[in-house]
Amino acid sequence: MAMPHPLPDPLVERIAERFRALGEPLRIRIVEHLMAGEATVQDLTQALGTSQQNISKHLRVLANASIVGRRRDGSFAYYRIVDAGVTQLCEQVCGTVQQEVAELSAAIRGRR
Amino acid sequence: MAMPHPLPDPLVERIAERFRALGEPLRIRIVEHLMAGEATVQDLTQALGTSQQNISKHLRVLANASIVGRRRDGSFAYYRIVDAGVTQLCEQVCGTVQQEVAELSAAIRGRR
DNA sequence: CAACTTAACTACCGATCGGTTGTATGGTTG
DNA sequence: CAACCATACAACCGATCGGTAGTTAAGTTG
Numbered sequence: 219m220a221m222p223h224p225l226p227d228p229l230v231e232r233i234a235e236r237f238r239a240l241g242e243p244l245r246i247r248i249v250e251h252l253m254a255g256e257a258t259v260q261d262l263t264q265a266l267g268t269s270q271q272n273i274s275k276h277l278r279v280l281a282n283a284s285i286v287g288r289r290r291d292g293s294f295a296y297y298r299i300v301d302a303g304v305t306q307l308c309e310q311v312c313g314t315v316q317q318e319v320a321e322l323s324a325a326i327r328g329r330r
Numbered sequence: 331m332a333m334p335h336p337l338p339d340p341l342v343e344r345i346a347e348r349f350r351a352l353g354e355p356l357r358i359r360i361v362e363h364l365m366a367g368e369a370t371v372q373d374l375t376q377a378l379g380t381s382q383q384n385i386s387k388h389l390r391v392l393a394n395a396s397i398v399g400r401r402r403d404g405s406f407a408y409y410r411i412v413d414a415g416v417t418q419l420c421e422q423v424c425g426t427v428q429q430e431v432a433e434l435s436a437a438i439r440g441r442r
Numbered sequence: 443c444a445a446c447t448t449a450a451c452t453a454c455c456g457a458t459c460g461g462t463t464g465t466a467t468g469g470t471t472g
Numbered sequence: 473c474a475a476c477c478a479t480a481c482a483a484c485c486g487a488t489c490g491g492t493a494g495t496t497a498a499g500t501t502g
Binding site (some may be wrong): 225230232237310316 | 335337339341342343344345346347348349350351352353354355357358359360396409413415418419420421422424425426427428430431
Binding site (some may be wrong): 236242244268269271272275276277292293 | 488489490491492493497498499
């Protein structure tokens with residue numbers, strides 16, 4: 219896809235919004251959890267050890283960034299990842315960070 | 331690279347930090363600018379229309395996230411992108427956002 | 443149907459954090 | 473010294489996080 223330069227302001231703002239949505243540990247956890255498949259608010263609340271309201275709020279941020287989607291079934295709301303690229307994104311950043319950690323620990327080992 | 335589940339807390343925090351570093355329009359602009367090659371603080375200040383202090387501060391955030399690196403030559407400090415993955419990252423998110431925009435405008439065209 | 447329970451969403455509050463601007467200071471280089 | 477950069481601080485503003493509480497919607501029970 220062609221990338222205009224400089225990027226128009228609204229596009230930059232939208233890009234920043236997407237990154238910001240992934241810039242909170244709890245939301246990373248939510249995405250990590252949803253990678254295994256759909257989950258209800260309740261599932262996430264129990265798995266991540268915080269309040270249901272808090273999860274709801276973070277899910278809304280992720281939904282506004284078009285990262286997750288909702289499906290209603292009865293009294294439950296099922297959330298899932300709708301942006302296929304996010305998985306790739308997380309894995310890539312995770313890989314970079316892990317490599318960083320590996321280099322750090324290697325440096326520490328080499329130092330002593 | 332293998333991905334442990336659940337991810338250890340410090341790793342999640344570090345991942346979030348990297349995303350957060352890219353969650354600011356001005357920093358996206360800086361990265362966009364650096365994709366064309368090295369630049370001094372002065373270059374960025376003039377190109378992005380803000381203060382030198384502000385640029386310096388944002389560069390530090392990017393440096394702490396291991397996204398950019400410094401090189402000193404004379405009295406100038408040259409910044410460059412050191413995390414090769416960031417280019418990919420930005421292009422991917424940019425692509426997703428552009429696709430989103432395309433779908434939106436298509437929907438608007440179809441509606442009238 | 444009425445009463446209750448459960449699941450989820452929303453609104454508000456206080457605290458904290460981040461971004462911007464401005465000023466000032468210190469360090470380094472030529 | 474002059475130019476360039478980094479850092480620190482204050483002030484202001486807006487955004488965000490977590491919690492409390494209230495609301496809505498769906499399911500369940502009598």
